[in-house]
Amino acid sequence: MSQFFTIHPENPQPRLIKQAATILRDGGVVALPTDSSYALACHLGDKSAQDKIRTIRAVDDKHHFTLLCRDLSEIAVYARIDNQQFRLLKANTPGSYTFILEATREVPKRLQHPKRNTIGLRVPDHPITLALLAELDEPLLSMTLIMPGETMPMHEADTIRDELEHQLDLIVDAGACGIEPTTVIDLTHGEPQLMRAGRGALSPFGLD
Numbered sequence: 001m002s003q004f005f006t007i008h009p010e011n012p013q014p015r016l017i018k019q020a021a022t023i024l025r026d027g028g029v030v031a032l033p034t035d036s037s038y039a040l041a042c043h044l045g046d047k048s049a050q051d052k053i054r055t056i057r058a059v060d061d062k063h064h065f066t067l068l069c070r071d072l073s074e075i076a077v078y079a080r081i082d083n084q085q086f087r088l089l090k091a092n093t094p095g096s097y098t099f100i101l102e103a104t105r106e107v108p109k110r111l112q113h114p115k116r117n118t119i120g121l122r123v124p125d126h127p128i129t130l131a132l133l134a135e136l137d138e139p140l141l142s143m144t145l146i147m148p149g150e151t152m153p154m155h156e157a158d159t160i161r162d163e164l165e166h167q168l169d170l171i172v173d174a175g176a177c178g179i180e181p182t183t184v185i186d187l188t189h190g191e192p193q194l195m196r197a198g199r200g201a202l203s204p205f206g207l208d
Helices: 014-025 047-057 072-078 083-092 127-136 157-164
Strands: 003-006 030-033 038-043 066-068 097-103 118-122 140-144 170-173 183-186 193-196
Touching (some): 014 127, 014 170, 030 127, 038 047, 047 140, 072 083, 083 097, 127 140
Parallel strands (some): 030 170, 066 118
Antiparallel strands (some): 030 038, 038 140, 097 118, 183 193
16 A cells, blocks of 8 residues: 655655655655656666566566656766767756666666667656655656556546555655656757657757
8 A cells, every 4th residue: 555645846845755765765666746747766776666667557678767867967977978968958957858868887787778778867847856856865767657558647646546556655746747748859869869759848959
């Protein structure tokens, strides 16, 4: 049975953020709001929690996770960034973008693209997620909360509890969330390449 925290969307209660961080450190899987949609998240180093998220989503190991980072400096620990990429990231984070970048050795091999050694990273523009990342002092492993057979993410905590309370360790309720996934931009080929159009605007990358 999952726990259910009602957290203020603009001023997250520190006590609840600390409790949520403890659940994640102990191997829990959490449904939390982001600036795009609800996501499933777990501790970066916990393979069993990662496998649990794949089971909930009914996806195989070819479906990639995203690292939720608190800022650009943390992204730089897990991805190799040149000057051009740095400028684009600085201008567009935090925001509803996932960036595909070359992974550093800090990223476990099981999280990298098997052939390209890349990883998806983002800095979410949501007070609760950022507060949780700051409390953890490390990124979270995440995947959009889309149920098997559906095309749109889940966006209400009560609905998530009805469907997943026996599979999750924590559900964070901050009111209704968005239903658009992030825009995915590949920055590994020089010029930005659009992988998926979503909530983030395309104009900053010359892709509109």
